[in-house]
Amino acid sequence: MEIFNEDIVDLRNFIESKENEGRKVRLLDSEDGDRRLSTFLKKDEASIVFIEDTWLELGNPKKFSTAPVLVTDNLDLVNDGNVTLIGPDISETRGSLPFAQILLLASDSLQDEAYTKLNSFQYELELKGYMIKAMPSSLLIWSRVSNDNARNGFSFEILGKTIINNYKSKFDIPFVEIIFITSSKEDVEQLKDLHYKVKRIVGAMTKMLEEMHFDCSSCEYLDVCGDVRQLSALRKKLIKKKQGGNS
Amino acid sequence: MRDTITIAMCGKGGVGKTTTAALMVKTLAERGDKKILAIDADPAIGLSYALGINVDKTVDDVRNNLIQKVKEKKIGDRDDTLRMLDYELFDVLVEQGKFSLLAIGRPEGEGCYCEVNTLLKDIIESLSSNFDVIIIDGEAGIEQINRRVMKIVDHLVLVSDTSSKGLNVAKVIKKVAHDNQVVDYKSTGLLLNRIRDEEEVNTIMKQQDIDLFGWIPEDELIREYDFSGKSYLDFPETSPIGKVVQDILDSFIINGGAAMSG
Numbered sequence: 337m338e339i340f341n342e343d344i345v346d347l348r349n350f351i352e353s354k355e356n357e358g359r360k361v362r363l364l365d366s367e368d369g370d371r372r373l374s375t376f377l378k379k380d381e382a383s384i385v386f387i388e389d390t391w392l393e394l395g396n397p398k399k400f401s402t403a404p405v406l407v408t409d410n411l412d413l414v415n416d417g418n419v420t421l422i423g424p425d426i427s428e429t430r431g432s433l434p435f436a437q438i439l440l441l442a443s444d445s446l447q448d449e450a451y452t453k454l455n456s457f458q459y460e461l462e463l464k465g466y467m468i469k470a471m472p473s474s475l476l477i478w479s480r481v482s483n484d485n486a487r488n489g490f491s492f493e494i495l496g497k498t499i500i501n502n503y504k505s506k507f508d509i510p511f512v513e514i515i516f517i518t519s520s521k522e523d524v525e526q527l528k529d530l531h532y533k534v535k536r537i538v539g540a541m542t543k544m545l546e547e548m549h550f551d552c553s554s555c556e557y558l559d560v561c562g563d564v565r566q567l568s569a570l571r572k573k574l575i576k577k578k579q580g581g582n583s
Numbered sequence: 584m585r586d587t588i589t590i591a592m593c594g595k596g597g598v599g600k601t602t603t604a605a606l607m608v609k610t611l612a613e614r615g616d617k618k619i620l621a622i623d624a625d626p627a628i629g630l631s632y633a634l635g636i637n638v639d640k641t642v643d644d645v646r647n648n649l650i651q652k653v654k655e656k657k658i659g660d661r662d663d664t665l666r667m668l669d670y671e672l673f674d675v676l677v678e679q680g681k682f683s684l685l686a687i688g689r690p691e692g693e694g695c696y697c698e699v700n701t702l703l704k705d706i707i708e709s710l711s712s713n714f715d716v717i718i719i720d721g722e723a724g725i726e727q728i729n730r731r732v733m734k735i736v737d738h739l740v741l742v743s744d745t746s747s748k749g750l751n752v753a754k755v756i757k758k759v760a761h762d763n764q765v766v767d768y769k770s771t772g773l774l775l776n777r778i779r780d781e782e783e784v785n786t787i788m789k790q791q792d793i794d795l796f797g798w799i800p801e802d803e804l805i806r807e808y809d810f811s812g813k814s815y816l817d818f819p820e821t822s823p824i825g826k827v828v829q830d831i832l833d834s835f836i837i838n839g840g841a842a843m844s845g
């Protein structure tokens with residue numbers, strides 16, 4: 337898949353520009369990070385983190401949030417295992433923040449059809465004291481970190497590494513990287529172009545995979561399909577499959 | 584899993600369902616030891632208003648939004664749909680710290696899109712399991728007894744004033760609920776409202792074969808709260824009505840539903 341190659345390059349430039357503007361950009365990789373992952377595994381029965389038990393809320397629907405998954409078959413574009421944070425970490429702030437969670441996945445053996453699954457898999461998290469609500473097809477993410485978690489040292493490093501490990505074990509993806517942005521509303525909102533582009537692509541793919549007729553003249557995704565060569569290729573492939581299945 | 588107790592107010596229009604539901608929420612919120620969910624199942628969202636909450640989104644809005652997406656084929660697989668509903672429903676939930684509120688809005692339509700309603704019901708149920716006590720302010724009349732939201736009820740409170748019409752509706756609701764076994768009730772009983780004196784209660788109960796949960800007098804303060812649109816969360820603890828409500832709640836929560844003898 338190469339639909340997102342340019343976006344990944346743009347994203348690197350974005351991160352660099354933030355660093356130049358003086359934002360705190362950190363690669364989170366502490367010595368005991370991996371060891372501490374297991375402390376937060378598996379939820380207690382109650383899945384809700386109520387507002388009165390919340391230390392930090394990320395991406396409330398009243399604020400902007402985005403959670404794009406960018407997949408590529410160019411292994412050079414992804415720094416495997418990296419967890420990058422722009423903005424404050426969980427222990428360093430409280431309240432409610434806008435939120436971006438960007439996943440970069442590289443593999444040379446992924447099928448395009450797997451993309452919508454890869455997109456929603458980031459929300460399948462079993463972490464204590466971390467409530468996650470999401471609209472995968474709208475790329476919206478909304479989460480809460482409990483007071484207990486903050487006290488016990490839950491961090492973006494732990495969150496990021498858990499997600500990375502999940503992808504590796506479930507999909508056997510060799511290169512997984514994650515970037516979190518909590519610095520400011522403006523910073524997160526600068527990702528709007530990327531957000532809407534990815535959202536359109538997810539929408540077009542979802543429609544193709546769910547729907548059985550491909551009448552392009554009446555399809556609202558005609559424009560993205562035209563722009564993104566790979567989408568029309570996927571469409572052709574699916575039509576072929578369908579015809580093969582029908583005969 | 585919590586052992587959630589669900590209490591629903593039912594009865595004729597205007598008998599005091601919303602008032603008593605609001606007083607129950609207030610009483611429990613004050614105690615502060617339980618996670619409380621108030622469900623406003625009246626399309627006129629009276630309970631929300633009585634608790635001083637501005638509702639800008641209801642479960643019905645979530646449902647309509649989903650139906651629209653289904654129509655436009657903008658929805659992925661079942662997991663995706665469930666996640667979306669879970670997100671939106673949580674957004675509809677108003678968290679007040681001491682309690683949370685969910686406004687249902689218009690009740691579910693009949694016929695098509697029952698898949699949507701089933702998904703919604705599942706999500707409301709799983710949301711509900713995070714609370715200790717759920718107070719439902721029902722819509723007036725008896726139809727709602729068939730609706731899914733009522734299926735989770737443990738204690739059915741039949742609110743009535745002293746009018747024969749009010750008492751009759753209570754009787755019919757009880758009969759419908761029990762005959763159809765719509766609900767697996769732990770208890771059903773009358774909450775008599777706007778009562779003059781104890782004698783009036785005795786006279787009424789002689790002619791009823793329903794248990795009595797309790798009675799509330801005609802009260803000047805309730806009138807005033809209603810008139811000035813004050814939130815029942817500020818209703819004074821010193822009011823004798825608080826004690827009535829407290830006793831009823833205790834019987835549900837502590838004794839699992841022992842009614843006073845009629």
Ligand SMILES: Nc1ncnc2c1ncn2[C@@H]1O[C@H](COP(=O)(O)OP(=O)(O)OP(=O)(O)O)[C@@H](O)[C@H]1O
Nearest residue numbers: 596597598599600601602723777800801802805809
């Ligand atoms: N004990 C009481 N003393 C005085 N007024 C009361 C009492 N109980 C209820 N009322 C008044 O009666 C009116 C109807 O009460 P309420 O709104 O609680 O009834 P309801 O059953 O929820 O009505 P609806 O069916 O329209 O939802 C309100 O104006 C309320 O203030």
Ligand SMILES: [Mg+2]
Nearest residue numbers: 600601625629
């Ligand atoms: Mg009412």
